[in-house]
Amino acid sequence: MDAVRIVEGNTRLVVPAGSVSGVVPPRRPAFFNPRARRTRDLAVLAAGAHAEEHSGAYLDAMAGVGARGLRVAAEAGSYDEVFLNDSNPHAVGMARQSAALNGLERVVFSTMEACRFLSEHSVRGGRGAAVDVDPFGSPASYLDCALRALQYGGMLAVTATDLQVLGGLHDAACRRIYGGVPLRTVYGAETAVRLVAGCMSAVAGRLGMGISVVYAESHMHYYRVYANLLPKPGSPRLGYIVHCARCGGRRASDAYASTCGSCGGDTKAAGPLWTGPLFDADFVDKMALRDAGQNGGAYAPYLEKCRREAAMPAAFYTLDEMASRAGTGPPPLRIMLESLRGEGFSAEATSFSPTGFRTDAPAADVCRIVSSAKSHAHKV
Ligand SMILES: [Zn+2]
Known part of the structure; x- marks a missing residue:
């Protein structure tokens, strides 16, 4: 199998040759997108920030060639063990080679279906301090097993790439998959992230737990949401974003109001979705400190925006x-x-x-x- 070596961050990676030569990275023999480096850089910062206060294992259920998970093992510091799982044995084979190249120990590999892998960790003493779920399309069908595989206080990070569903092109599908509908507005990326977080919150609620979102991003063709698992449901954070086309008003609301409170115009609503904060300012500060040390502050202006908007209104x-x-x-x-x-x-x-x-x-x-x-x- 054609493979090449690259360096990303401080980590050497073995990746499919086709993924760095073509415009669109192929899924076979294994998928790797060199242009998604930004999201991996930020995932490493988030994992590092979380690991400062939580020890335990990092579980990557869909690790692919291991680019993110191995960088977490090499660069994020203090997780005790990193488990890299992918159902594609070719991908895991490359991840093994990369781990050896970097001299990484305490990395455990497996080739199970993602939920099977997560279920194996859903036992006392086996749960992760962090779980990552990075599928093609929607993460919704993995949320149950992902949350069950997580310790209280643990961090769940999920990717969604079903942009058309979350962007308002297929409302029925979005309602079925995420439990809410989007609106096509200029803040559609925020609505999409809030639908994903809302789904995470609803699933956690069914399991008698809650979440708090600590960081979220929208970039290129993916959305990412990072949330901590709380032992109790907490205050309800599921509601609507009510939008008035007449005056341009927009606000988060617990209930769906059909008339604009400002101008009396007809409103539309996105939701139910997560109406709580999308950023935890302290968490983002930790990411920024690590960025200064690891990347020379490459993400400083971006993370400063995240920190400052943490307490601001939705939409x-x-x-x-x-x-x-x-x-x-x-x-x-x-x-x-x-x-x-x-x-x-x-x-x-x-x-x-x-x-x-x-x-x-x-x-x-x-x-x-x-x-x-x-x-x-x-x-x-
Ligand atoms: Zn209005």
Whole structure:
């Protein structure tokens, strides 16, 4: 089998030759996407941040050639053991070679179906401090066995790549798979992440547990949600994002209201979905500290946005959207944020969109302020 060696982070990896030569990485003999390095870098930072306070095993149920899991073993520090499982023996064969290249011990390999692997860990003393589920498509069918394989306080990280379902092209499928429906809006990536987190929360609730989301991302063709498992359901975080097409208003709500509280227009709602925080500021701080040490702060501006938006309202605005509504051009983001703050509103950029921002200002005020920010930007 054709394989090549690459280095990613501080880890040497054996990967299929076809995955680094072609435009689209092939699934056979094993899948590896060199362009998904960013998500692996951030997964290593998140695992490292989590491992600072939780010891135990890291379980990668769909490890592929082991790029993420081996980097966690080599770079994230203090998990006791790393279990790399993939149903594809060719992929696991490469992961074994990579582990040997890096001199990594305490890495355990297996080639089981993902839920079978997770079920083997769903026993006293066998549960993971962290579980990663990285499927093609939706993670929904793996959430039960993933949560059962996790210790309390453990971290579950899942990937979703079913963008069309989560993006509002197949509402019936989304309701069936995730238990809620999206809306096609400029903040669709946030809605998608919240649908995935909502599904994680609902499954945890059925098992008598709860989750708290500590970090989430949307990048290229995937969404990732990282959540800690809580021993109790906690306060309900499932609700709706209610959107008014007339005034552009948007807000998280426990109930589905069909009339806009601001303008009286008809509203639509996405959900049920996770309406709680998408970031834990302390957790993101730990990721940023590790990034400074490991990557020279390559992700510092991005993680700073995540930290600052942690306590901000759900459902962001974009400059283009609100400028178009106001009949003007978009001002620079920095000036828009300053203008909103100047009027006493809170305002922060969002990590989900380069022109996105979160604010507690009503949509009518956002619309008015985008015009004044645009004319102010002309004067300076
Ligand atoms: Zn309205």
